[in-house]
Amino acid sequence: MAAYDAHAAAYQASLRLRRPVADVRRFAAMAKRDSLVLDAGCGPANDLRLLRDGGVHPVGLDLSAGALAEARMLLPRHPLVRAPLDDPPFRPRSFGGLWLSSAFTHLPRSAWRPTFAHLLTFVASGPVYFSCLRGDADLEPVDDQVLGRVYVSAAVEAEVEALMASHGLTDLSVEVRPDPILDRRRPWVVALGRLNR
Template sequence: MHDDYLSGTIDAYDRNPLRYEEATGAMTPVAELDAFLALLPDPAARVLDVGCAFGRDTALLAERGLRAEGVDLSAGFLERARQLHPELAFGRMDARSLDFPDRTFGGVWCQATLLHLRDEDVAAAFAEFLRVLVPGGALFASFKEGEGEEELVERFSSDGARFYRYQTVPRVTTMLQDAGYRVAAVDRSNEFERFGPGYRDLTWIHAYAVKPAVD
């Protein structure tokens, strides 16, 4: 299940997954991983990395003692993830339609993935994440800050055109609340200030939320 507006984005990743890996591989989200782990109901929880790309964050989650597995819509990314991390499980799935039973995961990690979805599809993904989370389970999701949507070639990490939907802190907060989450925090960080020369002057939104203990 994916819509025509996403096909170009998936193709861009499939054509050159190594380009994206080379551009983003060193952007380790240490602070975000630590904050996410602090929200989990179990320090050895089963967690799902949605939009896992080449598996960097899936492996980082596993290194922290979690039972991590990854899913993505890009076959090229999944092939690379399996090459780099043969000990971990990866599958091809849409964030809006996950092939897992209800209450499977203690956490869902979704880094720089939902920014490729329109608002109604972000809402669908949030609902699906809520379904597969156990009561008390935690969600992390990140977005690029801004307004509107566009399809463009962002040469930092790809030569292909990709679709982007930009978000604001209030909009992300409202979407999470509307989906039934308790919002733990929504913060912002500037990529250039954090990682230095060679990176972009753009602001990322980091959202942390929890599924209510009774659903």
């Protein structure tokens, strides 16, 4: 969190190259028009703006005060909440979708399944998007170009598919993609499914 607080502006600038426009379109097409959706781990709000432009009403959740300050400058009237992923201050089934773009990167792998299950309690029904680094890292140190030394976790596509399927998500697609900044040197796993209740 200290790295994001200290380098939030530079991190936001670096994300401009990594805008998941096609994924947002697919996500928004699965959601009801004007649905309230949760962008958990929203960081400095680059995806929030895309989601808003895609026709849904996203609420940003992040623990980094620095990232949320940058988000506030980008979207001054947007709902942003500072809280941990495992304890957001929302009522159950408040949202019509869940956006998790590399939100679990800095969680230990043992926390992924319970955190995912808890976040799903806030979704009535709708699309669920999940992306993460591909690999088997469990809070391994990485020297990031912008953030400096951070600790990251990763998963392979079978693990992401099992995570999503274990909660009954349907219309599930899981694929491996190159990182938009580091190309094929650091692949990502991207998944999208639908929660039906």
